[in-house]
Amino acid sequence: MNPKKKISMAVVKRLPRYYRYLSDLLKLGIIRISSKELSDRMGITSSQIRQDLNCFGGFGQQGYGYNVEILYNEIGKILGLGNNYKTVIIGAGNMGQALANYTNFEKRGYKLVGIFDVRPEIIGKKIRDIEVMHMDEFDDFVKKNKVHIAMITVPYEKTPEVATRAARAGIKGLWNFSPMDLKIPYDVIIENVHLSDGLMVLGYRLNEKLREQKENKEKN
């Protein structure tokens, strides 16, 4: 891959999905796969797949397909999964605790090293062997442990303030779970999780289906 070439965000957003499917193929012992087969599995058109994977230098070969392991490793590298970024969670409520217990992140090379909150009743409690610390200790902890990423699961109205504090302490990437497009005037990368978007897509698909069923009934 040419490291200077920018990959479009639309492609980047599909890479984790390719990565997951390739991981499954590897587990099944599948050595190579055509764009057609990958297309059938993933529900993406094969021309889309070829276009996406060509973006970073085409690992496919005419008549052979893709070598699953090479492609898997290459996408992993592009996603920077070997970088072992350290993460902390701010907000040890239900969502914070759910994230702390989500071991899939560690498999992807993201190591959870700290959990923070301000509520006295939860400070000192252990979640997956990590003791919840008070936010008073946050800045020192981030600097000392070279933490790159903070997952923010605090109440909506507290989110911009907490994000600002994290950026000031030296955090480079924020993963925000409050339903807002978080923007703060700091040089920090922000990814917002919009859970309700997924529910709305589900609702759309449900509508379409129920409408089709109704139309088919009326025809008969």
Place this chain on the structure above:
Amino acid sequence: MNPKKKISMAVVKRLPRYYRYLSDLLKLGIIRISSKELSDRMGITSSQIRQDLNCFGGFGQQGYGYNVEILYNEIGKILGLGNNYKTVIIGAGNMGQALANYTNFEKRGYKLVGIFDVRPEIIGKKIRDIEVMHMDEFDDFVKKNKVHIAMITVPYEKTPEVATRAARAGIKGLWNFSPMDLKIPYDVIIENVHLSDGLMVLGYRLNEKLREQKENKEKN
């Protein structure tokens, strides 16, 4: 909008985002907006916006732009937000409780009516005024209350079994939080939430930025 026309899933997946931005514009009292302005706000190219919104019959007008309220209502209708689908949560662990407390879903017209689990210590506990019920009551409850959607937040290995049970009980849409592409041989719509995908995209952007910073340093 021509109801017969199929909108591509790529466009559908962007609709909730348009809907959120339009909602913000409405709150700000903005009556109309050009595709250029919307593009600047959303970080999507204006040609993409025009293309997306043309899919369902173009509410824009040359030289005028889009009427925010009409567009907002229209997208809401397409997403089926007025349908008041009833939802249940299966799995009252941290993620289930976080979802139960996520009031944004109700704002979008999805009404949570029941929470289910099998662990004796949590049955009967109240989460946002909803008592956690035992799965033994699930089938009857779904039928009696005409529940459309189940959010599944049970342990990974239990997910296919629970999903199958939900589909058999008459659930039409499943929102799965286990890190798998859930597939079951039932006529039910499934949306999978892959939380780690977002984290990987954040990781990718972080890599790119740190690499650029390093390159700029080396130049100077």
